[in-house]
Amino acid sequence: MATLQSIQAKIAKLQSQAEAIEKKQSSDVLGKIRGLMERHGVTIGDIETYLGGKRRGRQPGSNAKANQSAGAAKYRDPKSGATWTGRGRAPAWIANVKDRTKFLAGEAFAKVGDPAKKAAKPGNYVRGPQPPKYQDPKTGATWSGRGRAPAWIAGAKDPSKFLIAQN
Known part of the structure; x- marks a missing residue:
């Protein structure tokens, strides 16, 4: 039967072996990267330039509030x-x-x-009474073109004959 001390010794030995394997693998990867960089003539400066030369994340000593402006009073x-x-x-x-x-x-x-000269955007219509666009020649009744059409223009095939001449 194994004792606690012998099991702990085995754990320590296995951990040191795992660290050695990890170190060897990382050095192999770094060696491959260095070899590729030498073969293609790439430097660390080229990599930093490609990445924008900026490190990602928050930089120590920088204050995010200092970069934001409060905005001008409107x-x-x-x-x-x-x-x-x-x-x-x-x-x-x-x-x-x-x-x-x-x-x-x-x-x-x-x-x-001048706010009075503001042009209406499409879909945003001026409220209130509108100037007339159509006029019935018989009765003189007018219609602005908004809302329900009166009977004298609703039954007409060509409503353009009722248009009021614009100055």
Whole structure:
């Protein structure tokens, strides 16, 4: 029967053998890599250049917060002077405002210009009454082209004859 000491000695011997085999295999791999590099004329600098010369992961001593900018203030409260970048939850002084253009600060204000001249994007239509596009020559009734068509134009084969001349 084997004793505890003899089993521990065998474990230590096997661990040293495993370490020796691992070291030999890694040196064989490194030898093959060095041989390939010499055969093809590749240097360590070439490999670093190919990889971008940057090490992956976080560099010691670097601060991720230092690289991020806070962003320029887009909106300014005229009463308190408080600013907001337009990202995240809106502060109370601008949260319920429909037209935020009057709170724009600095360069953002210069970019917007006159909000009344804003062109409607496709799919975004102006609300409220629209100027008429069609007119019935008999009754003088008009239709803007939005909503349900009136009977006098719905039954027409060619609605273009009811178009109002645009100036």
